[in-house]
Amino acid sequence: MLKINLLRAALMQAMPELKASPKNLIMWVDRGKAVSRDTADFSFAFEFQLNVLLVEFAGDIAAFALAILIWLRTNQPDLFAMGADAFDFEVDILDNGKSDVQIRLQLRQNVEATITPGGVTATYLPEPDPLFPDDLPFGGLEEMPLLQSITVNGEDLPSWDAVDGG
Template sequence: MNKIDTLRAAIVTATPELAIHPARLRMWVDRGEVEARQTASGSFGFSFRLNVLIMELATDVSVISAAIIQWLRVNQPDRLAPGNKAFTFDVDILDNDTVDLLIEIQITQQISRQPAPGGGFTLTYLPEPDPLFGDDLGLGGVAPAPNLVAVSADGESILPHGG
């Protein structure tokens, strides 16, 4: 489940104290499900809740949140869609300087299964599609619809006026 490894790296990069004390960052999965498909290839997916526990954290929780949101943009963009919660969290305030932080993120991971030459198979973790489009492209990365130049109703030109 490579999303777990990449999220760990993003959090450690944003939080230098975890590079010094890596045992303070713990991650585990619960509520996992395998989404199998009735396809010839046998490709499948995982869906699970990823729990991220950071103990004795002195870094501002907002720094961790910003790092996770940036990670979600690439690795789990559906979590950033309007109406979705990016993730949930609980904080145990230990003292004026440190907290224990528990973050819960719903993750999906699609896996392609392809036959290998000579038998067996190869598994590939599939990347998420980029949810952002260039300014010059329309929905789905295709050429945008042309600009509206005229509107008419019942044979009468409404826009442009007098046209």
């Protein structure tokens, strides 16, 4: 499904430690279903819970959450809306100063079915542009410098270069 691949790419881009250890990012789907969109063709939507697990994560969960929230702004804007529950999470604190962090996202991916003389073609549909009252650029990680400097509770987190040994 398209959204799974897009989120994986966004997290890899936002969190350099994942590029160094891509095996530490595990993703899977639970409770998936196909939902009829009640259209004249065979178009439908996938609704599913996407589980994102960071194994032995040494960073701050705020950095991980920020990367996901920016991704949601473009790819599932209803979860980014004011008052919406964007995701839920669990953290298993390990004895070596690291944590396993699991985030669960309730996603929907619309699929358009186009009937052609040769059969039916399925196409993943993009999300409609949300109307945000802010002046932030619309888009994701490629449009905003992210996770270079993050302050949590008044303390600057170490730069990613320091975290990954660069």
